[in-house]
Amino acid sequence: MLTFPCAKINLGLNIVAERPDGYHDIQTVFYPIPLTDALEIKHMDPAFPSDHPCDLKVTGNAVDCDERSNLVVKAYDLLAADFELPPIHAHLFKCIPSQAGLGGGSSDGAFMIRLLDERFRLNIGIAEMERYAAKLGSDCAFFITAEPSYATGRGEILEPADGPKGNLHGYSIVVVKPDVAVSTREAYAQIVCHMPRKSCREIVRQPISTWRDELTNDFEGPVFKAHPELACIKQSLYDMGALYAQMSGSGSALFGIFREIPQGVEEQFKGCFVASAVL
Numbered sequence: 001m002l003t004f005p006c007a008k009i010n011l012g013l014n015i016v017a018e019r020p021d022g023y024h025d026i027q028t029v030f031y032p033i034p035l036t037d038a039l040e041i042k043h044m045d046p047a048f049p050s051d052h053p054c055d056l057k058v059t060g061n062a063v064d065c066d067e068r069s070n071l072v073v074k075a076y077d078l079l080a081a082d083f084e085l086p087p088i089h090a091h092l093f094k095c096i097p098s099q100a101g102l103g104g105g106s107s108d109g110a111f112m113i114r115l116l117d118e119r120f121r122l123n124i125g126i127a128e129m130e131r132y133a134a135k136l137g138s139d140c141a142f143f144i145t146a147e148p149s150y151a152t153g154r155g156e157i158l159e160p161a162d163g164p165k166g167n168l169h170g171y172s173i174v175v176v177k178p179d180v181a182v183s184t185r186e187a188y189a190q191i192v193c194h195m196p197r198k199s200c201r202e203i204v205r206q207p208i209s210t211w212r213d214e215l216t217n218d219f220e221g222p223v224f225k226a227h228p229e230l231a232c233i234k235q236s237l238y239d240m241g242a243l244y245a246q247m248s249g250s251g252s253a254l255f256g257i258f259r260e261i262p263q264g265v266e267e268q269f270k271g272c273f274v275a276s277a278v279l
């Protein structure tokens with residue numbers, strides 16, 4: 001059985017408070033984008049046994065962690081602790097860039113939960129799958145439904161966000177990821193928390209023309225200071241006609257929302273990972 005874990009962007013991201021558990025309370029709107037990995041599972045072939053009941057093969061882009069730490073295997077282990085799962089082979093074809101703020105690893109973990117639930121008829125239910133996913137990472141719960149969501153808490157408390165779907169339908173997105181890796185943990189450590197004057201949830205209901213002046217990602221200040229080239233990419237997206245441009249999550253990917261995909265994006269951002277799609 002095959003599935004396609006998608007990436008996300010954050011439309012606005014405010015880090016509002018430090019928590020006693022070492023995490024931060026955030027406010028953000030998660031929006032799924034059509035940039036995907038591919039994830040396949042099948043029963044383990046007795047002719048090719050493995051020392052772990054979830055034998056993972058990764059192709060495409062390299063993932064900088066060992067097999068057991070991969071969120072696909074962690075998702076299997078999490079469910080195997082509570083459900084009887086047969087041994088499986090899993091194949092992850094990795095396309096979503098890592099350390100990009102696009103939630104690629106989180107998506108793989110959440111889609112694995114969905115895949116195991118469906119393939120082995122576990123009947124876990126959405127709310128329970130979201131609870132399992134939140135144990136894998138703060139971003140993971142969103143990917144269980146991958147519907148536009150307003151997220152609070154660590155990022156795992158989700159409510160539907162209908163505004164951006166209507167606002168963004170038919171627009172195009174360009175994602176640019178330079179060869180800069182940003183550690184999410186280190187990025188959070190740079191932040192001075194504060195409440196935004198207006199919630200991103202409200203702003204994304206307004207016309208896109210207002211987003212440039214009102215919607216903010218609190219990571220941009222410290223991350224752009226450490227990597228000024230990211231601010232240049234954001235400015236280039238605006239120069240190419242973006243209606244709105246922002247860094248996603250803690251970076252280093254940036255995205256621009258356009259009426260139509262502009263000419264020459266590949267040439268403009270030579271050396272970067274560049275993807276574009278209609279939303």
Ligand SMILES: C[C@](O)(CO)[C@H](O)COP(=O)(O)OP(=O)(O)OC[C@H]1O[C@@H](n2ccc(N)nc2=O)[C@H](O)[C@@H]1O
Binds near residue numbers: 010022137138
């Ligand atoms: C930056 C975002 O992408 C915005 O959507 C997410 O908040 C990141 O979520 P994630 O990658 O799933 O993060 P996790 O794997 O849960 O946490 C990685 C590290 O980021 C920090 N972290 C993460 C989420 C959060 N709400 N507060 C935090 O302080 C913690 O130091 C944690 O050890």
Ligand SMILES: Nc1ncnc2c1ncn2[C@@H]1O[C@H](COP(=O)(O)OP(=O)(O)OP(=O)(O)O)[C@@H](O)[C@H]1O
Binds near residue numbers: 064101139184
């Ligand atoms: N399936 C996976 N794909 C990518 N990275 C994974 C995966 N499983 C575990 N990881 C580990 O998690 C780290 C962060 O994951 P990833 O790069 O996808 O997140 P990110 O781009 O920082 O997104 P975000 O912070 O928005 O969740 C990687 O550097 C890698 O070590």
